[in-house]
Amino acid sequence: MRGDSVSGGVKRIGDIVKKKSAGMLLYLLLIPMFISVVISLFSGDYGKFLYKLAAFAIFYLSALAISRGVRYGIEYEESEIAKAPVPYRLAGAVLFGIGIFTMGFIVGRESILVSIFVSLLGMAGVFMFYGVDPTEDKLPDDIDMDPDIVFKSLEEARDALEMVKIHGREIGDMTLRRAVDSAVERAEKVLKAIGEDPGGIRAARKFLVVYIDGVEKVIQKYIVVQSHGIDDETRERMLSLLDEVSGRFEKEMKRLEEEDRFSLDVEIDTLREQIVN
């Protein structure tokens, strides 16, 4: 299990591409849909135009939901510990079906049976192409902590980091903003490593709760003070604090890697002993 995380840490290029381009097909389909809407507008058929516009909106929401669902699905798969995500793919598939039905039955005046049939076909297509949402929480068996606490710690840390990112953009000083970005990048790596291998979460809890939260609070205060003007000394102190935080995150990552290496060593030794005996 801990040995798995060594290979799990290697990111496959296909996954990155898939994550970034999730739902691309549906976004591409919006182009002919858009053209169809525009043609209806210019041909003066306003009733049709409005229905098509509604269908366009439904397809757009469907593409949004499905791409989010695929992204969550990949994150779920990559993590060793994860709550079952909100079934966005299901929502997207249903919206897709509703869109097809609107276009066929209301705009195209096809029979209701044919419209339902093709809608169901499209919905099935979405599930077959994009997959089904996972429904079960994923928990490793070798964890010695209450899973709810683990979920909560990880979730809180992710939320706090998200806030750091959002507030970091409000910092006017470019050097500081870059320092925040680099700290965030390192923290994300640690969070990802913990998500993939939560064995070390007990030791990392301080990192999760104290540091990320602390940075969040400092940045928030800084933004408030920033509007009244910041003196050089405060700026310097802030910069050195961010450097320290970055260093701490880096150290945390090293510690986790060290742990992985250690557990690999243990596995090797155990197996060797078994072979010898």
Next chain:
Amino acid sequence: MTIYNGRGEYMVVAIFGFVFILYSFGWAIWVAGV
């Protein structure tokens, strides 16, 4: 249960899904007309 896990496994299912999506969408655009 994951029929298609987004990593290229179960390609046949995915290809059928792709065809179904394209067919239903194409049908919708076609019957809606201009």
